Amino acid sequence: MKNKRLVMIPGPTPVVRSIQDQMGRETVAFGDPDFVKDYRELIGDLKDLWETQGEVFVVAGTGTLAMEMAISNTTKRGDRVLVVSHGYFGDRFVGLCENKGLEVEVLKSEWGQIVPVAAIEQKLKEKTYQAVTVTHVDTSTGVAAPIEAIGRMMKQFEETVYIVDGVCATGAxxxxxxxxxxxxxxxxxxKAFGVSPGIALLWAGPKALKRREALGTIPEFYVDFEKWLPIMQDPSKYFATPAVNLVWAxxxxxxxxxxxxxxxxxxxxxxxxxxxxxALEGLGFKVLADPGHRAVTLSNLVYPEGIDDGLFRSTLAEEGIIVAGGLAAYAGKMFRLGHMGNIDMHDLVSVLATIERSLHRVGYPVTLGSSVGSFMKAMLD
Ligand SMILES: Cc1ncc(COP(=O)(O)O)c(C=O)c1O
Known part of the structure; x- marks a missing residue:
């Protein structure tokens, strides 16, 4: 008999029944008054919950589209951008900004560590940057950036827009x-919203909206704030077709x-x-991120000596649990486990039990039940 399959990669994350039901509804016209009401309420809630006097954009697309939207609406060709990178997704901003003709400088950390806030401050004191990008949680490393401390420091740099990639963080x-x-x-x-892929969400505070205004006409069309602002303020209007069922989800x-x-x-x-x-450290894995900067959304687990990545992950998959591999220099050396969104406590216990079973099957010494016991104890404390 086959086990139920659990997708435990760091996004897409498990989608609960009530959200699936919204995606399975009969699709209506985007001008349908009930849909317009739902879309308006969603926009209002997102603005309230993430506390901005600015605007929120809810558009069909992925995280990468939102990265493009953030950069396109706050910079113009020739502007200077400082990319603070804690891994693969921080680095993604480099190519994106270079393609747009921006002058890019990068501050990189060792994988698993952070760029100190003082190092960012030092750079910003040396010259003016029109934007700084920081990835809140870099999914490749499981490192969480100190976004609040960076924001506090950045208040002294009026001309610099602070862009935070929350793809693996927002909602968790x-x-x-x-x-x-x-x-x-x-x-x-x-990711932490626990919906299927397909919606990009972006909050733009007052300073970002002012920057967009100052840019005048921009070369991009679909991601232009000015095209979407009338719709976000009145969702009965049309610019491009909203993803009706995903908006409901x-x-x-x-x-x-x-x-x-x-x-x-x-x-x-x-x-x-x-x-x-x-619990996973108790089994012999090493969490890549420094203890002071560990994300809550996922764990990036470096294998102990003697475990073959391909064999371990295929054994886990046979047992029903799908996890992600390591990226770049950590390919083959680590696996990534998502635990964000509307995750179920029964599932987490099963995940640990299955990891133990798989370790046993690949010949790694394990005391069965040890990680499950550690997890349950910690959750009861
Ligand atoms: C931190 C981070 N930024 C950006 C992205 C890109 O998002 P998407 O794959 O939805 O385009 C990802 C994807 O995993 C991510 O983890």
């Missing part, structure tokens, strides 16, 4: 747009978040992450 790691000095925050539907996701409470949701993610990380 604490974020408040205006209070944290963030000018642009964005994410995708498939997002609305259900936000309803779940409101029911749980964002602060409770953040606390739950923290508790689960630390319990999972401790």
């Amino acid at each position: 790691e604490p974020e408040k747009v205006d209070a944290m000095g963030i000018d642009v925050l964005f994410t995708g539907s498939q 997002m609305k259900e996701s936000v309803r779940i978040m409101k029911e749980e409470g964002l602060e409770n949701r953040y606390a739950r993610h923290l508790k689960v992450a630390r319990a999972m990380q401790q």
Whole structure:
């Protein structure tokens, strides 16, 4: 008999039944008054929950589209951008900005560590940058950037727009747009919102909106804030077809978040992450991220000596659990396990038990039940 399949990669994350049901509804016209009402409520809730006096954009697309939207609306050809990179997704901004004709400088950390806030401040004091990008959680390393401290520091640099990639963080790691000095925050539907892929979400604070205005006409069309602003302010208007069923799914996701409470949701993610990380360390894995900068959304687990990545992950998959491999220099040396969104406690226990079973099957010594016991104990404390 085959086990139920659990997709535990760091996005897409498991989609709960009530969200799936929204995606399975009969699609209506985007001008349907009930749909317009739902879309308007979703936009209002997102603005309130992430606390901005600016605007939120809910458009069909992925996280990468949102990255492009953030850069396109805040910079013009020849501008200078500082990319703070803690891994693969931080680096993604480099190519994106270079293609746009921006002058890019990069501050990189060792994988697993962060660029110190003082190093960013030093760079910003040396010359003027029109934008700084920071990836809140880099999915390749499992490192969480100190976005609040960076935002506090950035307040002295009036001419610099602060862009935060929240793709692997928003909805799980604490974020408040205006209070944290963030000018642009964005994410995708498939991570901590627990919806299928296909929606890009972007919050633009007052400073980012002013910057967009100052740019005049921009070369991009679909991602232009000015094309979408009339729709975000009045969703009965049309610019490009909204992803009707995904908008409903997002609305259900936000309803779940409101029911749980964002602060409770953040606390739950923290508790689960630390319990999972401790349990997995007990089995012999090493968490790549420094203890002071570990994300709550996923764990990047470096193999102990003697485990073959391909064999381990295919054994896990046979047992029903799908995890992601390491990227770049960590390909073959680590696996990545997502534990964000509307994750189920029964599933987490099963994941640990299955990891133990798979370790046993590939010949690695394991005390069966040890990680499960450690996790359950930590969750009860
Ligand atoms: C931190 C981060 N930024 C950006 C992206 C790109 O998002 P997408 O794959 O939805 O285009 C990802 C994808 O995993 C990510 O983890």
